[in-house]
Amino acid sequence: MSQAETLTPASTKAGQLCIWTDTDSDSHAEADFNAWYDREHMQERVAIPGFRFARRFLANDGGARRYLALYVTASLDVFHSDAYRQAFTVQTDWSMRSFARMSNTQRRVGEQSFEAGAGEGGHAAIFIAPPGALQNAAWREAAHAAARTPGVHAVRVFITDASLSAPLATRDGAASAAPQDALVIVEGSSNAAARAAAAQLATLADIEPNADTVRSFDMLWRLAAA
16 A cells, blocks of 8 residues: 555445435425425434535536435444334435435445545536546545645545445436446535546546536535534
């Protein structure tokens, strides 16, 4: 392992649930969707033992699939727990109405495999990559360098566990089945810097950075476990 590489120890690898979706553009329906997320759903999930915090983001790049929610857990084992299964299988009426409004949804449950830098930012840029493309030393060195650039705080990689990433039933039917991929998250205080760093890292992973492959978001709010 290179000196610059920082892998989370196996016993403390964080887990993450990622919901990336769109909803009705009708102003009343969208307001209700946001109220549900902010006043019920995030509180329910963060109350599950093992959940550390949750964050919501809104795309700032004009692309589809505007809403991103990230829930970080103590480990991937949390998603095997009885408490999580109960919350996942027993939904409120408000939740069912909100799920019915969701479209173009992707749901990923994964485990953190790499981290460069520290902290969180008000802006995040993401892209999806094959896990193998992120394993070489050159990519990881570039990620550490990106985390040191002005306006960027951290680069994290979460490897999707397809067996835990069952799709939700939404308005357009079941969400896309989760492949065995990786979610790369670049966070910073500057949207431009985070997006530029994500584009560079996507290129190094043999992904052409464009409006579809690299997306950028502003954080709406964060809720931590009590």
